[in-house]
Amino acid sequence: MPFTVKPNSWLARQIACVAPPAERSEDGHQRERGSEMKSIVKSLDKALLNGALQGWWYRRAVAKTSLALESGAVHRMEIYNTLHQNPELPLLCDKYGSDKGNIDASTKPYVWPAHSYTELYGLLFAHRRAHVRRVFECGLGTNNPDLPSSMGVHGKPGASHRMWRDYFPNADVVGADIDRDVLFKEDRISTFYVDQTDAKSVRALWEQVGGDDFDLMIDDGLHTFDAGLCLFENSVHRLAKGGIYIIEDVNIFDLKRFKDVLGAAGHRVQVARLHRHQDERTNNNMVVVYKD
Secondary structure, X not given: OOXXXXXXXXXXXXXXXXXXXXXXXXXXXXHHHHHHHHXXXXXXXXXXXXXXXXXXXXXXXXXXXXXXXHHOOOOOOOOOOOOOOOOHHHHHHHHHOOOOOOOOHHHOOOOOXXXXXXXXXXXXXXXXXXXXXXXXXXXXXXXXXXXXXXOOOOOOOOHHHHHHHHXXXXXXXXXXXXXHHHOOEEOOEEEEEOOOOOHHHHHHHXXXXXOOOEEEEEEOOOOOHHHHHHHHXXXXXXXXXXXXXXXXXXOHHHXXXXXXXXXXXXXXXXXXXXOEOOEOOOOOEEEEEXXX
16 A cells, blocks of 8 residues: 555654745744754654655655746746757866766766756857856865865866856856865966855955956855855846856755745846756756846
8 A cells, every 4th residue: 555644644744844944934943853853754764664755745845836936937938958959068067077067977076967057058158158258156166075065075176167268268267165275276267265155255255356247157156045145145236237147056945935036126037947857856956147
């Protein structure tokens, strides 16, 4: 007999402890108790039910979030690719070790499946590569496993920045990261320290870098809603007219929050959920902001 969880049952309420951040209480003590219960339930689920409870809840939460996104959308577009439409970018990912895309999975230095962001980047920039002059990307890809959002000990810091330098032949690339040990400088690439959770640190970064003419700005840093919003609010004014600001690796549960908050502030926002065959990753999403 298949295992089912009744709505509003004790088990269903315990599973709710793993709700996304937007649905959690703001009370610190309640969050701590919820975290403890989440750990207990996950352990029991894994040991006794082979992850069936968490899988059930996760599919339900993803479906609910997807419906919320679709209900608020004016337009929705689906594109089905049978081949890499712009292969140069994923080839550069393979060359340098970026997880934004790939063609040959055997070369990647990270353990998770690559994202499919290069497909969207190709659509946005393939026709104007020579016209992009300045690129900023937060997140060098630290290989320190003790830091959040690490690429692992075999990660290659600066991989995406070298990819952008090669892809945009006339662009200067600026990078930033909280890990001072991976900062570097080489041909058409300069990198700086930043703590994207601290508005003062972000403002100090821009005092060093200068300029308000970036054609492309990317947040591939901490991958949390608060950190992403802090960096955006203190950086988007550096975007050139006609420029694009992209937040990568957005958890599906944060997509609507970004869309609502940035849209309410008057920004033109798109939410992009990218899919790959037999790889339905819930963080393979991007928030795209256009400056008119």
